[in-house]
Amino acid sequence: MPKQEQEPASEEVTEVAPGVLRMQLPIWLPGLGHVNMYGLVDERGLAVVDPGLPGPQSWKALKSRLKTAGYRVRDIHTVVVTHSHPDHFGGAGRIAREAGAELVTHHSFSTWTVKGPSPQRAISDSEARRAEVDAAAIAQSVAGPPDEIPTIAEAAPDDPDILHDDTEETEATATPWGRETPWGTKNPGPPLKRRLMIRAMRVLFTPPEPTKRVHHGDRLRLAKRDWFVIHTPGHTVDHLCLFDPETGALLCGDHVLPTITPHVSGVRKADSLRSYLATLDLVARLDGVQLGLPAHGHPFHDVPGRVEAIKEHHQERMELLRSASMAVGPASVQDLSHEVFPKRHWGVMAESETFAHLEHLAHAGQAERWQEGDRLMYRVAPLSSGA
Ligand SMILES: [Zn+2]
Ligand SMILES: [Zn+2]
Known part of the structure; x- marks a missing residue:
């Protein structure tokens, strides 16, 4: 279905x-x-x-x-x-x-x-x-x-x-095609054929x-x-x-x-x-x-009910990231996105979503973030040390 x-x-x-x-x-x-x-x-x-x-x-x-x-x-x-x-x-x-x-x-x-x-x-x-x-x-x-x-x-x-x-x-x-994302990977953009189609469409497009x-x-x-x-x-x-x-x-x-x-x-x-x-x-x-x-x-x-379900989903994803981070140790956004998303969803969307969750944890004092070369690295703290 x-x-x-x-x-x-x-x-x-x-x-x-x-x-x-x-x-x-x-x-x-x-x-x-x-x-x-x-x-x-x-x-x-x-x-x-x-x-x-x-x-x-x-x-x-x-x-x-x-x-x-x-x-x-x-x-x-x-x-x-x-x-x-x-x-x-x-x-x-x-x-x-x-x-x-x-x-x-x-x-x-x-x-x-x-x-x-x-x-x-x-x-x-x-x-x-x-x-x-x-x-x-x-x-x-x-x-x-x-x-x-x-x-x-x-x-x-x-x-x-x-x-x-x-x-x-x-x-x-969003990060333009071929440019660096905030977390240090390149956004490859869609496949060439699709990209050409989109480029052609832009010519005729009224912004x-x-x-x-x-x-x-x-x-x-x-x-x-x-x-x-x-x-x-x-x-x-x-x-x-x-x-x-x-x-x-x-x-x-x-x-x-x-x-x-x-x-x-x-x-x-x-x-x-x-x-x-x-x-x-x-x-x-x-x-x-x-x-x-x-x-x-x-x-x-039921708008409130639907909102509750979406919030739960994000809570679960945060817990998933926490256990993934504890299992693999310090890791980049891309690596962590591979831990929490199935392979068919890997790519810039999954990374962007993972980045949003990691930043949320970092802002809440539940994750450490540091720069390593061009990559942002994260480590999520175990639950007990979080606020
Ligand atoms: Zn949209
Ligand atoms: Zn839409």
């Missing part, structure tokens, strides 16, 4: 919440069969969230789904991209160009062609906002004064790096240049109601979810998926797993959250 995230894109268009349409677009990524593009309908036309991969096949499917729903590309007034992965931003630039649509991303959004905001802007904006927001207040503030920015209390205790909004502090983008960069706590008027921007760094630094307190719907991108565990990218100078775990708690505690609308797979109801 394939997992629901692996199911091929259905041509059906379904209304999954009032005024919210699920339209599945085909994708060609390991472990995934479709991406959900959500259409949020109002009197002006519609907004779409995560319009699929770059390229003509996805675009054709996108137009055909819109047609099924009774719309054309030019009816799209807004396109929201939850994060900087190609299966989410692929069609966004073209929609913005052809429909004159607003292109909305998180403030820190960046890709290989789209640069993040300038550090100057990042500093002043994040200082102005100090995005430490209370989950419950997000729901309550619907009735509050329009300029009031809600605060996330518990999820972001006193540590600004949980919601690291300051892009200059972290390396937001997803944001026209509106939003922050945690901002509101967007979509499907005739206010949705709150929830910054959820972890899967990527620039990931955002949208929460509608009126119906309890959460557009969760790749932050929470129904049956597979989202990949957590290790980034330089930040504990991305900590950010991820904290912002998982944050979405689980949103007041009245009752419907997860993921980017892959079916809508699901």
